[in-house]
Amino acid sequence: MSDDSLVLYETPAIGVARLVLNRLRSRNAQNLRLLYALDDAFTRAMDDASVKVIILAAAGTDFSSGHDLREPLSEERADHFRGAGEFAAAGGSFCMAREESVYVNLSRRWRELAKPTIAAVQGKCIAGGLILAWVCDLIIAADDALFVDPVVAMGVSGVEWFAHPWELGARKAKELLFTGDIWDASEAHRLGMVNHVVPRAELAGFTLALAQKIASKPAFALKATKEAVNAATDSPGQRAAMEIAVNLHHACHRHNVERFGMQGDPSGVPKLKKK
Secondary structure (H helix, E strand, C coil): CCHHHHEEEEEEECCEEEEEECCHHHCCCECHHHHHHHHHHHHHHHHCCCCCEEEEEECCCCCECCECCCCCHHHCCHHHCCCCHHHHCCCHHHHHHHHHHHHHHHHHHHHCCCCCEEEEECCEEECHHHHHHHCCCEEEEECCCEEECCHHHHCCCCCCCCCHHHHHCHHHHHHHHHHCCCEEHHHHHHCCCCCEEECHHHHHHHHHHHHHHHHCCCHHHHHHHHHHHHHHHHCCCHHHHHHHHHHHHHHHHHHHHHHHCCCCCHHHCCCCCCC
16 A cells, blocks of 8 residues: 555545545554655645645544554664754663654644644544544534543553653543553543534544534634644643653653563454443
8 A cells, every 4th residue: 555545645625634534444444654655745734825624534344453563663773763963872761752753742733733633533533543633623523423542451551652641640640541441432522521512424524614613713713723722731731741741651661671671562462342
């Protein structure tokens, strides 16, 4: 599959671009090629002055099954990455630089895009899938959506983009992480993580209608409003907390490597069943 087909680029309505994750065989699991293709698609939408709202959707039954665990860091080379000479270093330096670049810096860039973004989530949204949904300004969930971050069972302190406390509140964030429970769309909506829950068959249409409604507003006002809300979220220290969280995440990886000889053990993750 070419990189161009990993993320489909659509213009379903005036003022709206829709980016569709299209790595079907892996249920949209995230490898480097997919994430860089997504970044290219976001860049294309940002460079198009006619686009005012960006939808992030996914083909197939599931939004994203998270990071692709079949492509371990040990099999990735420095030349797979875009820039950053530190990737060529051995040991923990390579791993840390990789995670900061791919999972934190890209996520931060997508969160801070100057155009409103909407995630349309169906099926399973696991760990790294949460990152892709959380960086969007709004989340619309199909009634079959399931959300989980099970990586504590793998010996890791949550996914790299550690937005859990902002998305769920501190106590519910701890519950999600400590238990690895799977929360359905109605629970995510009750907690305020999801804006709307709609029948699966209506997900695309509802999301597009919302995007069109937003696209009818002045572009600069949308940009300024997004920046103002993000600034209000950042003020309590989100950036500093993110830096601490990803350092702890990496420390877990190094601990697992030194003690068990691996980044984490996927066998520790429970099977996905509703809570």
